[in-house]
Amino acid sequence: MAKQYDVLFRLLLLGDSGVGKTCLLCRFTDNEFHPSHISTIGVDFKMKTLEIDGIKVRIQIWDTAGQERYQTITKQYYRRAQGIFLVYDITSERSFQHIMKWASDVDEYAPDNIQRILIGNKSDEEEKRQVATGQGNKLAKDYGMDFFETSASTNYNITESFTRLAEQVLAANKKDLDLLRASVTDELNLAALEEEEGITDGAAASQKGCWC
């Protein structure tokens, strides 16, 4: 029986209200774009399965509300994440300045080996740009992160950035990954690994890809 996926990761989208976190996610999981998406309350959930180096990676993505008042709630999700998108809006200097605050929250509440990536969204709105690409690059370098400018509207760099973060998470969890590769090679089933991850495969096990 074909498995739906080999490994499971949890990624989190953080950043100020209105920078386009939900739009990035909808473009990635459903290839859809709505210019005025309904605002996120608390935390929303989506998922997608990617194939990286022959491994089926299911990613659960938690999309958070950006307003400060929600942070007591959203911080509860940090510690269970393996990767984090820090998102700002290139047309908002303020959202870029706040990245430092978001990054320090991540340092405080997320696990030590968390993988981070910096995203400057709305790159299609060049005429309203307030944050130069160089500024994004420099900040990412200072924090040791990769950096992408993206546009959910034009579908620019969306798959690339999600795939990059997933690759980083895979690399950071290489030990588990090697175990997985060994078992794939030996054609063993992955029940042991799945048990460890607390996943149970259901009746729909032959279904592949994204359920969204």
Added chain:
Amino acid sequence: MCVQLLSFFFCFLQAKNLSEELRKLSWSGIPRHVRPITWKLLSGYLPANTERRESTLQRKRQEYFGFIEQYYDSRNDEHHQDTYRQIRIDIPRMSPECLMLQPMVTEIFERILFIWAIRHPASGYVQGINDLVTPFFVVYVFEYIKEEVENFDVSSLQEAALRNIEADSFWCMSKLLDGIQDNYTFAQPGIQRKVKALEELVSRIDETVHIHMQQYEVEYLQFAFRWMNNLLMRELPLRCTIRLWDTYQAEPEGFSHFHLYVCAAFLVRWRKEILDQRDFQGLMILLQNLPTMHWGNEEVSVLLAEAYRLKFAFADAPNHYKR
């Protein structure tokens, strides 16, 4: 039947004092025609005494526009600009089924929310509060028009009518929020407490569903936070929310307490769909996207009846059915 119901309403609406009968009638749904005045009475905005109603309305409407004169210019001041910015970001991102994209409506919502926020600094504006204006606004627009509201051009209303709708919506929303303010203060203690209470309640009324969710590590906060923060408005079509609020306003502590039982009944309503899901992601996607698009009065009435039964069985005897 319907005519008779209406005449009962007319009779009780004219009564000198707010009768228990009006509450009882309203609990089961208010006819559209008398909904605006009934909501104003039930919320306590309009005095029961018929002789004082008109003067109270005039005074409150003036008071509201006094606040606008006094405070609204400060929206771009340094210490208010975050609030105003957040409100402006959120209004275009509200439920598409209402009239939000009309510029005049946007302006009205901006004023209502900004004035409320700066007069309630303990919570300030929190995302979700914007949704709570909509039912009042839509219901009060009906006072002045006969058509279905969905395609209605608000700017065709007379200015005086629009001002009344705005002020009435502000005061009724304020009354509602007074009862649930701890949902929106720092760390949102009201919501955290109610989500815990929901979990406890569901574990007692439907252990199978509760254990099923536990087994797949679904936490109540992951789906019910929004149920509390937005009073199920994100889970139901607007017409259902309006019907739900007939009951919430007729029920003592409807928004702050009875809502919990409605949430429990709502969750258990999906028991079969929940038990059919056999992994975390399936459950989460179901619970965050419950299929209520086709819902109408019928479904809401069933939900409310079940919530009432639960309240009756559990509210006054918190240990009676303890596991």
